[in-house]
Amino acid sequence: MAKIRLKFGLTAKTFLAIFTACLLVLAVNGIASRVAFQTGFLDYLNDQGDLRMQRVMPHLQREYSAHGGWEHLRGDSDRWARLLRPDLAHGHEGPVPPLSDQTGVPSRLGLFDAQHRFVAGNPDATSDDEPHAVQVDGHTVGWLGMVPFQTVIATNDLNFYNTQMRAWWVIGIALLLVTVLLAWLVSRALRQRLAKLAAATHRLAAGDYATRIERTSDDELDALVNDFNRMAQALDDTERNRRAFIADISHELRTPLAVVRAELEAIEDGIRPLDRANLGALQGEIRQLGKLIDDLHDLSMTQSGGLAYRFAPLDLAALLRSELNGMRVRFSTAGLALEEDLPATPLQVSGDERRLQQVLANLLENALRYTHAGGRVRVQAARVPAGVQLIVEDTAPGVPADKCALLFERFYRVESSRNRASGGSGLGLAISHNIVLAHHGLIHAEPSPLGGLRVVITLPEPA
Template sequence: MTRWRPGITGKLFFAILGTCILVLVLMHWAVRLSFERGFIDYIKHGNEQRLALLSDALAEQYARQGDWHFLRHNDKYIFRLLRSFDREPETNLDMPPHGWRTQFWVTDRRNARLVGPPGPIPTDGMRREIVVAGQNVGWVIASPVERLTRSTDINFDKQQRRTSWLIVGLSILLAAGATFPLARGLLRPVKKLVEGTHRLAAGDFSTRVAAPGKDELGRLAQDFNQLASTLEKNQQMRRDFMADISHELRTPLAVLRGELEAIQDGVRSFTPETLASLQMEVGTLSKLVDDLHQLSLSDEGALAYQKAPLDMVALLEVAAGAFRERFRSRQLAIELALPEHVTLFGDSDRLSQLFNNLLENSLRYTDAGGKLLISGETRANAFILTFADSAPGVSDEQLARLFERFYRAEGSRNRASGGSGLGLAICQNIVEAHGGCLSAAHSHSGGVSIRVALPLNPELQRNV
């Protein structure tokens, strides 16, 4: 048999209801305790007044009679005195109701009973001596007030207890009626988040939940929607990535297969030109696989970075010098406009890879007769490098997507140039690993301008 366990709504309901019950019970006992103690003090004060009046009245009568013969076994006399105290408004007595009066005894000076209820005279009751001509002639004794409030014969006390518990019971029912919808209302956004999480875990990344407000639950809903949006975007990127990889691999493999089948069938002979074509396709595959490997390492942060103080200008001049001959063969020029020295804290190998990728990008996608201008300046504690090439350029829409993986703009900057579409994505990871940022814009010469911003180390900076 499955054991029933309350959900979060039931737990919250029982928690709030239990708190309400605890508060009500504590309030009930506090009120009862306050009532009993306060009422005991009230009765005690009234009894003290009655004792004083009885003592004075009996002393006056004793002075007239000369002894206690008038009072012995005369309980009615005490009763008439007490009635007379209640009837005389000039006494201005603040006494409890008749039903709360205590019992009184009158004894002589040797504590012999004169009047009073049968049974032993209480030793813990209030006493008031009767004084005549400066001498004690007797005592007036009242029963303890605490004994009166604990008596089961007091109907008023019973009624108050029943009324108090009835109020507690009704309050608990009212609290239960108010707590359940309150618990459901508070947890309604949580349930929506739970349902949305289940759909998200099932693979439905289009799931969104309504933000109930600007409180913690509202911010949680906003974070949930942002997470779902990111997962949806990543899923689409993964699908596009897999499609692009399969497409990029299929093209050189198809060429290789066609060439090999043609040689095998005797359609083409195995000549140096055929070998060069095969080697070119293998080179394309090797470049694509190497770029994919580099990109995966940079995404995971697994690329080794051994940072040290280095001269950025010298590093950039070495990279540009290595590409100068290739640029000249394509009828392209490289111009440098750099400060004499700029020292940064970075990894020389990775920064060289960054510069090589940017130079390779301009070499592939710039028309013959153009140029590449590499300029640099220090600004706001950062070193700003700009790689601005000449025509052809790209549209604004294409410019915004240059750093997407496998993206290549249509037109002159296309797949025919031999790039894998991963170079700029690798560059972006390298720049971000150095705490900088990479961006693209239109260049003044009609091409594309790649801007690299790297933070300077204030202690190592040497600008001349």
């Protein structure tokens, strides 16, 4: 037999939780109030009985003194009843006092002699734990007791008690209805807010990254809404970057491919001869295309954290000298003066030698490619309070100060001067930026006093 499983949503669970909690509070409070009222009312009836016995006591004393004992009361229930109602027995004038048998007290009173033998009234009055002594001339001549109230039996008392219980039930039901209404309102408000969040999540999952949720309060759900909006903004930024990245890649790949295709078509149509010079030009474009693909791979690896680093202590000054010596001929051929200002003592850092060499090569290649002939490129390194600082700067052309931070974005080039015509892919500084960050360092660009660009790198010293 298949089992039926009921599914309760969060709002239903919230409603049931609030309703159950309020119901338990009302039930406990109602039961406690009912028990307290019943106990208090019975105590009130017993106190009324004590008051009746105190009022009857003088008449019993006179009755004993007049007859010298209690024998005349044995078996005479009428005389006992009149004794308990002295206002009727002696022709009381005026209004009848409130002392009456409506509480059921007279039927509960019993008289016993000095030896606790039953005389008149209710013989069960011996159950009274504290009977009242009847004293004449300082001697105890009898005992007056009362059967304690254990429940309400008198008509008027019972009517009053039932009226109070009905009122309690009416109040309890009214409070229960109010509780149901409040629980429904709270769960409904929660459901509406969660529904907005769910709808926004569905739109976000469908690719609408511009989705945002308006904040309406200052609670935990509002904090969740704030987190959702931040996530949506991050996804929106990622999507824009992805589209820009694809567009940039398409643009960067299209140019060398178009050149190669045009050269091949020219050779195929006989416009250009198939000689060593034209093959060399094609090979140069293919190398440029391969370099771009390699840079794209390195950029992707550095951004995703997939690039492996082998950290070890190394001398940054020695690494700089080695890299500078390997590029002096190229700088000289380009008509650029390569200056260095490196300390004679080692500059110890912790890093991956191959990756730091890649950073240095990118910076020097960048300066070599963009600096005008006859200019200078200066490389400095020194120890600073924050660690070890490396500076690579060059002469004109320069970069506006407000554009310097953009140089570390992929494919970014300053339109007026440092552009694609110089042959760069626009990825070197972006790759260098990611590698420096992986070394827990800092990198930034700024206008150089020499008239060109200055790139400053700070690496922490080994721990």
